[in-house]
Amino acid sequence: MIAAELTIEGKIVGGGDVRIAGRFKGDVQVDGNFRIDPGARLEGQVRAGLVVVGGELQGNVEAAKQVDVLSTGVVVGDVKAASITVAAGARMRGHVEFGWGEDKPHSAHEFKGTTRSI
Numbered sequence: 001m002i003a004a005e006l007t008i009e010g011k012i013v014g015g016g017d018v019r020i021a022g023r024f025k026g027d028v029q030v031d032g033n034f035r036i037d038p039g040a041r042l043e044g045q046v047r048a049g050l051v052v053v054g055g056e057l058q059g060n061v062e063a064a065k066q067v068d069v070l071s072t073g074v075v076v077g078d079v080k081a082a083s084i085t086v087a088a089g090a091r092m093r094g095h096v097e098f099g100w101g102e103d104k105p106h107s108a109h110e111f112k113g114t115t116r117s118i
Contacts, residue, residue: 004039018048020055027059038072051081053090060094067098 002008006022017032020040027044028034034048040055051063053073061067063081071089078095086092 002040004037036073038070 002020002022002024004021007024008022009025011026012018012024012028012030014029015031017034018028018030019035019037020042021037023041025043027046028042029045029047031049033050033052034046035052036042036055036057038054041058042056043058045059045061046057047062049064050066050068051061052068052070053061053075054070055072056074056076058076060077061075061079061081063079065082067079067081067084069075069084069086069090069092071087073087073090075090075092076094078097079092080097080100082098082100084096084098
């Protein structure tokens with residue numbers, strides 16, 4: 001976990017889960033789950049199994065399973081995932097692809113969330 005008082009620049013690669021509560025500049029690639037807490041900020045690319053954005057993410061996201069953008073979340077960049085959930089109040093700017101998992105075709109009703117113009 002990167003605490004709220006910390007600002008770090010670098011690269012995170014490996015297994016396990018990562019949670020950011022502070023500021024991080026760099027790319028993140030983990031086999032586990034990745035979470036940006038409300039008030040936190042990441043500038044970089046993200047690749048993980050599950051991505052939860054409660055803070056601000058400036059960069060592209062690629063998730064094997066799921067991306068959840070919470071009501072406090074901001075994503076500026078492209079998102080690619082098997083499934084995506086966007087809560088009311090969240091903000092996104094970029095290209096989004098979902099439902100193209102390798103195991104089965106997804107239907108349009110699996111989009112859970114609201115869309116808003118920015």
